[in-house]
Amino acid sequence: MDLEKVFHMKGGRGETSYSENSSLQKKAADKVNHITVEAIKEMFLESKPMSLCIADLGCSSGPNSLSNIKELVNAIERESRKLFERAPEFRVYLNDLPTNDFNTIFQALPDLYRELKKGRNHGSPSIYIAGYPGTFYGRLFPDKCLHFIYSSNSLHWLSRVPPGIYNEQGDSTNRKSIYISENSPPKVAQAYFEQFKQDFSLFLQSRSDEVVVGGRMVLILLGRNGPNYVDRGTAFLWEILYRSLAILVSKGEVEEEKLDSYEVHFYAPSKEELEDEIRKEGSFKLDRFEMFEIEKDTGNSSTSYGRAVAMTVRSIQESMISHHFGEAILDNLFEEYGRLVDEEMAKEDIRSISFVLVLQKL
Template sequence: MDVLQVLHMNGGTNKTSYSNNSALQKKAISIGKPIIEEAVLSLYCKTFPQTFLGIADLGCSSGPNTLLVVSNIINTIAHKCRQLGHPLPELLVFFNDLPGNDFNSIFESLPTFHQKLKEDNGEDFGPCFIGGVPGSFYGRLFPSRTLHFIHSSYSLMWLSQVPPGLDSEADNMSNKGNIYMAESSPPGVFRAYLEQFQKDFFLFLRSRSEEMVSGGRMVITLLGRASADPSSKECCYIWELLAKALNDMVSQGLIKEDKLDSFNIPQYTPSPTEVEALIKLEGSFIIHRLETYAVSWDPDQDKAIHQSVGFDQLKTGEKVAKYMRAVAEPLLTSHFGEAIIDDVFERYKDIVSEYMEREDAKFINLVSSIERK
């Protein structure tokens, strides 16, 4: 699998698009908003940039969430400048994602975005220069010392590649029947995923350290886990249920077994300890906050609501299946072809519905706020 080419969210605005199925990601952004604002204010009051302020959203994807984050960052800075009687520095805003991302939808939204900034901050607001930067953030993207603030949400759990060797016949490496780390995966699979994450995350930090100014801030939110166990349900089970749907299709002759055995998800959901260790090892950043919080698989409901007003399991299962399709469809299509997609997610919807009827299913989000030394 060439991750650089096939990893992107579903573009457009149809019913299976990421734009229309990203409420979970919006929930994460909403919870993390105070941490972002705190980091932005600390950055500005420490560095007082006079000429320009460089902002980057890495792994920006597309849809309403993309511009929401940057809008909040800009409004926070503009408000602080007005409070202090400072002129607003020129703003350089960069949206980054892999080349397959739907950048066109972002650019089409920019006139409305600029108009909203003026409504919020006055007609004399500006200038604000915006550009798209396609490419992997596991490497350099920007000139040295050009960025003051970096944001990334729900992106850094994606790896630069599927860990090598997962389709090996060796007993400690073969991930047969699974598509991700699972309880039944052998120890070598967990080790391969961790090593790939360590390599990628270290390179990410080292690249950003060269691009950021001293005192610059970065806030990262990604799916992770609170447990030390890498096979914990809190980080892996959403993929195990998709593997179940695919295995059902194998048993019915709709997918070839060897095709499934050669498919693995390029993702790793780290623990806070693993993230902290890598930040300290790279050595360029000070950790201000490193926290976890839980979000329901269905971001509009929680267990208490289920119990008090009733739980519509089919509706919830359909919602989860839709946002997982918006994320995973390009990966599945590149490996299995388009013909299976509707069938696999119809099965997945039913499997998820049944699971969520008996379990209070939650994701663990890990958020870090760090400063460039």
């Protein structure tokens, strides 16, 4: 399967869209917003580019993409004002896979430009926003053109399901789960880890060609706490998805074979695994590394936490699940999913761990 052609967050603005179900991701980004702003300010004060180029890798299509950009632009304008200097021109590159719903982002641009104009006494900032579709596991931008890269909740997606999990007949050896779990044979975890190393080093190499010396990269992604491959915090979401699918198998709504051959292209690395790849690739210095958890709060009392998580996972996984199992199962599947999450949470408070990394181009 060609991930570039299938995988995307659910587009548009409907009830099940990523746009309407990405508040958990926003919460993660907000929680470390001060780190992001600090990083762009440092870079700006060191190099004062006349034309500052920012890329958002894996921007998706919800309100999060443009609000990040607004925050960064505001921060740089504030710094310029403090220095009694004119703010730089901004070049903003929004990236995601070619199947991402760029139309919805683009349609929101005239309002963004209008807003940016309104708040300013001395003319609006010069901002040129472009969409750059493509995979970030490879080159996306011209040589040495970026000053700042931001990527939130994207890098835990691998470029593909690791080929190493399949046996010689092409069947998955990870039959009782869809990601690394207690039930997985050891070579499954190894295959995921290999794919992560390959992907993350290619990511670093590609960005290394694109970022100017002194440029910064802020990466926010799901991670795991320690060397054990099976980490409850992140594996939990996939375990629940496996169990929800298994319920549909037992009801005859999904074929067992279909479930056996489904795997996710996801990997939550440990701190050490990230550090190792950064060291090996060699063109970035790790300025900052922090680990954080997101509070369990749906922000909407009419919806259970389980349902909120189910809607989030649906908006992320719908394209893949429809492609593999067909669209018909979606509603039932995520109803089970929400119910199981609530059931588990009642027993135990499970939280995913996120990492934020600030890298500097050497």
